[in-house]
Each structure stands twice: as C-alpha cells, then as structure tokens.
Amino acid sequence: MAMRVLTADEMRAIERDAMERGLATGRELMERAGRGAVRTIGAHWPDLEPGGARRAVVLCGPGNNGGDGFVVARHLHALGWRCDLYAMEGAGGADAAAMRAAWEPLGLVHRLGPGDRPSLEGAALIxxxxxxTGLSRPVELAAIALLREAARADGGPRVVALDMPSGRCADSGRRIGPDAAEANLTLAFHAPKRGHYLGDAPDACGALRVVDIGLPDAGAGLPLIDAPRWETISKRGGHKYRHGHAVILGGASGKGGAARMAAQAALRIGAGLVTLVVPPEAIVENAARLDAVMLHAAGDAHALRGFLSDARLNAVGLGPGLGRGAATRAWVEAVLDGPRAAVLDADALTAFEDRPEALFDLLRPGDVLTPHDGEFARLFPDLALELSGEAATGPAASRIDAARAAARRAGAVILLKGPDSIVAAPDGRAALHAAVYGRAVPWLATAGAGDTLTGMITGLVARGLGGFEAVSAAVWLHVEAARRAGPGLIAEDIASALPGLFRDLAAARQ
Ligand SMILES: NC(=O)C1=CN([C@@H]2O[C@H](COP(=O)(O)OP(=O)(O)OC[C@H]3O[C@@H](n4cnc5c(N)ncnc54)[C@H](O)[C@@H]3O)[C@@H](O)[C@H]2O)[C@@H](O)CC1
Ligand SMILES: [K+]
Structure with missing residues (x-):
C-alpha cells in the first residue's frame, strides 16, 4: 500500500478510534512516542548512543507534544543522559501532567517564559x-530562535523535533506567525503529516523519520506517489499504432527547443508515434533536429483542427515554446474543441491569464494542466494568495487544498509542480509526489525540465492512461530519471535516462 500523509485531524481520529476500541490509552501512546523517539534518535545518530555524561536540553510545551518531551527526557535519563527540562506554563491534559510527574523525581523543571533562552553549554542534543499537531496560533518564545540557530549551526548540539518543528503547521508545512523552529531531525509519530512534505517545511524538518507507536494503519490520508506498476507503463506486444499517437504543438522558428524536448519525451515514455505540429516556417529547423518524431505543418487554428480530426491522434500536449499571444489561445481553443485529451503547460496556460474562466469553460475532466507556482498564480490568483506568506492561524491552507480547489474550478486534472508536486482531479482524487529528503533533486530546476514532463504526461495519455494516472506515473518517472542523471543534468538527459530506469523497473518486478 502506498505510504500516506495525514492531517492533524486525521491523526487525532486514528488515535481516538484506537482508544475507543481499547487498543491503547492516551498515556500508553505518549509513552510509546517518547520511548520510540529516543530509540530513533539513537539509530539516526549512533555517535550519540552510548549516553555517558552527555547533556540534553528538553523544551516542553503546554500540550501533549510537551508530554512526549517529558517521556523522552525520562528515557534519555535512563541511558545516562543529563537532561535539563524547560516547560511552558499552561493547561496541559492529564496525560502530559502524568508524564511530567513521572519525570519530576529525576530532575528539576525550569519554567520557560517568553523571553527565555536556555543555556546550551555542553549540550549534545536539544x-x-x-x-x-495542536499548534493553532503564532508562537511567541525566544526559544524558537534558539532552536533555529542551533539547527543551522555547524557543530554544537543537534536539534530533534517531536512530530513537527514548533511553529510549523502540520497540515500545510507553513509557518504560523513569523517565527518557527528548525530541526536536524524530525520524528513523525505513527505516520508522516502533510506538513512534513510541503513548501519549505522539509528544510525546516532536516531529516524525517517515522516512529511507530503501535496504531493500526486504517488507510486514511493522502497517498504519496510511488513507482508506477510496471504493467501500467510496459508494452506487451502490438504494433506502434496500438500504443497511441501523441501530438505536440510547437511554436515559431527559433523557439522550437521546448516542444522538441516534449515530443522526444513523449516518444521515450512509449507513445507509439509522436507528431510535432509547427507553423510552416518552422518545418526546416525542426526537420534538421528530429528523426523519430514526425513533423506536420499547420499555419493556423483552422489547419490544426483539420489535422486533429484524424481519429488516430489521441492526445495533444501544448504550451512549451508556443508564445503567449492570441495565436496560442486560438490553438488551445482548437484542441479543446476536438475529442482529444489535452495536456496544457507554460504558454498555453499563461495565454489565459486575463480570463481564466474562458479556459475553464473549455476544459474536460480528462484534460491536464501542469502549472508551476507562477502559472498557478496567474490562473488561480485567489487560491495562490491564500498560500502566500506565513499563516495567522492553524491549521492553514495548504498547496494540497489549493490544487484540489483548482481542479474543481477548472474541471480538469491539475498538477501543481514543485519539489512537492500535487496532482488533483475534479472528482476529488489527489496525491502528493515528494522529491524531498532522500529523493531531493535540486538539479532538476533546469531549463526544459517542465517541457519534458509535459511530453511524458502527453505520451502516457496517448497510450491510454487517464489524466490523473498519467500525471502520477510521469512525475515519479521524471524525478527518478533525474536522480539517475544526477548533478550536471540538462533537460535532454531526463528522457535519455528513461530506458535504464524502465529496465530496472522491469527487473525489480521479476
Ligand atoms: N495524536 C496522537 O495519536 C498522539 C499525539 N501525541 C503528541 O501530541 C501532540 C499533539 O498534542 P496536542 O493536541 O496537545 O497539541 P500540542 O502539544 O501541539 O499543543 C497544543 C496546546 O498548545 C496550545 N497552543 C497552540 N498554539 C499555541 C501557541 N502558539 N502558543 C501557546 N499555546 C498554544 C493549544 O491550545 C494546546 O493546549 C502531537 O504532535 C504528538 O506530539 C503523542 O503523544 C502520541 C499520540
Ligand atoms: K515539536
């Protein structure tokens, strides 16, 4: 089963359900969380393991997260650590109070006031x-800056955050208020939360590990996109006409690289045939650069409509290198007026920034829009505004909420691109693709990478996948191909890495 990411509400529901079914009490869960955290810290940083005379500074909040902190302190103490406890005042629940009481025979608890910055002298761990998950308003504590500075410093104590770095929203990953902590390691209890993967939160979390606290996996949450099933992308016989004919639209002479990369990627991902349609004056340039990709000239939208009336053409990708003018709008209208599924990117989106509703009126549920953040903001300015800057209260609106709302409004599949890519369909389905932590590919931020992805999606749609499935498979393959190519990658390398990736996926299935 795909790994899933939870909201704070979903996490609370899982906990409540387990308690109602008598599987565990809240106190037992807190004990498991703290004990599991100490084990995981030891496994992650084996050099901290033997304990000895190490000093840890433990900062506890007013709720159950603070309760977990007292359990961590007790287990560190049992391993020989000296723990200095600092606790905020506030109305904690009975479980947290019990964990504090269990700590008190072992050491002092200092009061942590708003301006306090506990000394880190000699500390190996904070x-x-x-x-x-209970964060609901901005945190006003000098200790937050202390955590952030320590996490960023070379040398000095390492920072471990229980469940979330404090000040970050578990649902959106966004800062609640101006100040939020950072960590070198974040321990997610039971399952990762959405906020661990979204926006700049992965940087704030450092590394991410999940601590099992013995709760059943009920399948709740949003799926994290994993490798597509080999059966979905493999070819099982049949001639080229059985694997679809993808069409990519290209722009004027001298601007053809983006569309060519999309066309080549559509072919590499397995479309049986790919035709690049360009204005007549761009034929010579493209003919000099392409072999396996076929070429067709269309001077205007009327000619394009005529070409697309061929029923064998079953998906059209457009946007890369098209230009933002009225001609692009006319091409989009011609494509969406026909029966072929469309994948719209780049200029095909931006061409509608003045009147996005005109685009939404034309879209069909199987069409795909692949905006990056800037393009998303042009088509859905109100949704983008809700995501901008820090939030005032939690839980805050997330990129997942925004992509879902956009898919409903547009009536098409949306891929909101980024290291955290969200795919959302108008019927409510959504999934998250995370190229963060161990799968981070910063070198994928390169010219043409998006055009290649557009081609991959178009190729898979041509091969018969639905828009949501095509996007889900393509985003994973795109990142995995880029990971193979490694630093130094240019966009052409992504499609070139696909054969090796396919070979390995096929072998892994044996
Ligand atoms: N849900 C579960 O299954 C489990 C939860 N556990 C822990 O419990 C945590 C959630 O506990 P809580 O729901 O008590 O929430 P938190 O401990 O995250 O904090 C909530 C408390 O702080 C107050 N508060 C929120 N924002 C504040 C701010 N900016 N300044 C001052 N006070 C603020 C809230 O009113 C509430 O009293 C999890 O993150 C996890 O660490 C674990 O003990 C294990 C099991
Ligand atoms: K925390």
Whole structure:
C-alpha cells in the first residue's frame, strides 16, 4: 500500500478510534512516542548512543507534544543522559501532567517564559517538544530562535523535533506567525503529516523519520506517489499504432527547443508515434533536429483542427515554446474543441491569464494542466494568495487544498509542480509526489525540465492512461530519471535516462 500523509485531524481520529476500541490509552501512546523517539534518535545518530555524561536540553510545551518531551527526557535519563527540562506554563491534559510527574523525581523543571533562552553549554542534543499537531496560533518564545540557530549551526548540539518543528503547521508545512523552529531531525509519530512534505517545511524538518507507536494503519490520508506498476507503463506486444499517437504543438522558428524536448519525451515514455505540429516556417529547423518524431505543418487554428480530426491522434500536449499571444489561445481553443485529451503547460496556460474562466469553460475532466507556482498564480490568483506568506492561524491552507480547489474550478486534472508536486482531479482524487529528503533533486530546476514532463504526461495519455494516472506515473518517472542523471543534468538527459530506469523497473518486478 502506498505510504500516506495525514492531517492533524486525521491523526487525532486514528488515535481516538484506537482508544475507543481499547487498543491503547492516551498515556500508553505518549509513552510509546517518547520511548520510540529516543530509540530513533539513537539509530539516526549512533555517535550519540552510548549516553555517558552527555547533556540534553528538553523544551516542553503546554500540550501533549510537551508530554512526549517529558517521556523522552525520562528515557534519555535512563541511558545516562543529563537532561535539563524547560516547560511552558499552561493547561496541559492529564496525560502530559502524568508524564511530567513521572519525570519530576529525576530532575528539576525550569519554567520557560517568553523571553527565555536556555543555556546550551555542553549540550549534545536539544529536544523540541513545544508544539506538534495542536499548534493553532503564532508562537511567541525566544526559544524558537534558539532552536533555529542551533539547527543551522555547524557543530554544537543537534536539534530533534517531536512530530513537527514548533511553529510549523502540520497540515500545510507553513509557518504560523513569523517565527518557527528548525530541526536536524524530525520524528513523525505513527505516520508522516502533510506538513512534513510541503513548501519549505522539509528544510525546516532536516531529516524525517517515522516512529511507530503501535496504531493500526486504517488507510486514511493522502497517498504519496510511488513507482508506477510496471504493467501500467510496459508494452506487451502490438504494433506502434496500438500504443497511441501523441501530438505536440510547437511554436515559431527559433523557439522550437521546448516542444522538441516534449515530443522526444513523449516518444521515450512509449507513445507509439509522436507528431510535432509547427507553423510552416518552422518545418526546416525542426526537420534538421528530429528523426523519430514526425513533423506536420499547420499555419493556423483552422489547419490544426483539420489535422486533429484524424481519429488516430489521441492526445495533444501544448504550451512549451508556443508564445503567449492570441495565436496560442486560438490553438488551445482548437484542441479543446476536438475529442482529444489535452495536456496544457507554460504558454498555453499563461495565454489565459486575463480570463481564466474562458479556459475553464473549455476544459474536460480528462484534460491536464501542469502549472508551476507562477502559472498557478496567474490562473488561480485567489487560491495562490491564500498560500502566500506565513499563516495567522492553524491549521492553514495548504498547496494540497489549493490544487484540489483548482481542479474543481477548472474541471480538469491539475498538477501543481514543485519539489512537492500535487496532482488533483475534479472528482476529488489527489496525491502528493515528494522529491524531498532522500529523493531531493535540486538539479532538476533546469531549463526544459517542465517541457519534458509535459511530453511524458502527453505520451502516457496517448497510450491510454487517464489524466490523473498519467500525471502520477510521469512525475515519479521524471524525478527518478533525474536522480539517475544526477548533478550536471540538462533537460535532454531526463528522457535519455528513461530506458535504464524502465529496465530496472522491469527487473525489480521479476
Ligand atoms: N495524536 C496522537 O495519536 C498522539 C499525539 N501525541 C503528541 O501530541 C501532540 C499533539 O498534542 P496536542 O493536541 O496537545 O497539541 P500540542 O502539544 O501541539 O499543543 C497544543 C496546546 O498548545 C496550545 N497552543 C497552540 N498554539 C499555541 C501557541 N502558539 N502558543 C501557546 N499555546 C498554544 C493549544 O491550545 C494546546 O493546549 C502531537 O504532535 C504528538 O506530539 C503523542 O503523544 C502520541 C499520540
Ligand atoms: K515539536
């Protein structure tokens, strides 16, 4: 089963359900969380393991996250650590109070006031147990800056955050208020939360590990996109006409690189045939650069409509290198007026920035829009505005909410691109693709990478996948191909890495 990411509400529901079914009490869960955290810290940083005379500073908040902190302190103490506890005042629940009481025979608890910056002298570890999934408003504590500075410093104590770095929203990953902690390691209890993967939160989390606290996996949450099933992307016989005929639209002479890369990627991902349609004056340039990709000239939208009336053409990708003018709008209208599924990117989106509704009126549920953040903001300015800057209260609107709302409004599949890519369909389906932590590919931020992805999606749609499935498979393959190519990658390398990737996917299935 695909790994899933939870909201704070979903996490609370899982916990409540387990308690109602008598599987565990809240106190037992807290004990498992703290004990599991200490085990995981040891596994992640084996050099901290033997304990000895190490000093840890543990910062506890007013709720259950603080309760977890007291459990962590007790287990560190049992391993020989000296723990200095700092706790905020506030109305904690009975479980957190019990965990504090269990700590008190072992050491002092200092009061953590708004302006306090506990001394880190001699500390090897700082535990951020201030706020987790219950964060609802900005945190006003000098200790937040202390955690951030320590996490960023070379040398000095390492920072571990329980569940979330305090000040970050578990649902959106966004800062609640101006100040939020950072960590070198974040421990997610039971399952990762959405906020661990979204926006700049992965940087704030450092590394991410999940701590099992013995709760059943009920399948709740949003799926994290994993490798597509080999059966979905493999070819099982049949001649080229059985694997679809993808069409990519290209722009004026001298601007053809983007569309060529899309066309080549559509072919590499397995479309049986790919035709690049360009204005007549761009034929010579493209003919000099292409072999396996076929070429067709269309001077205007009327000619394009005529060409697309061929029923064998079953998907059209357009946008890369088209230009933003009225001609592009006319091409989009011609494509969406016909029966072929369309994948719209780049200029095909931006051409409608003045009147996005005109585009939405034409879209069909199987069409795909692949905006990056800037293009998204032009088509859905209100949704983008809700995501901008820090949030005032939690849980805050997330990129997942925005992509879902956009898919409903547009009536098409949306791929909101980024290291955290969200795919959302108008019927409510959504999934997250995370190229962060161990799968981060910063070198994928390169000219033409998006055009290649557009081609890959178009190729898979031509091969018969639905828009949502095509996007889900393509985003994973795109990142995995880029990981193979490695630093130094240019966009052409992505499609070139696909054969090796396919070979390995096929072998892994044997
Ligand atoms: N849900 C679960 O299954 C489990 C939860 N556990 C822990 O419990 C945490 C959630 O506990 P809580 O729901 O008590 O929430 P938190 O401990 O995250 O904090 C909530 C408390 O702080 C207050 N608060 C929120 N924002 C504040 C701010 N900016 N300044 C001051 N006070 C603020 C809230 O009113 C509430 O009292 C999880 O993150 C996890 O660490 C674990 O004990 C294990 C099991
Ligand atoms: K925390």
């Amino acid at each position: 535990v951020d147990a201030l706020f987790g």
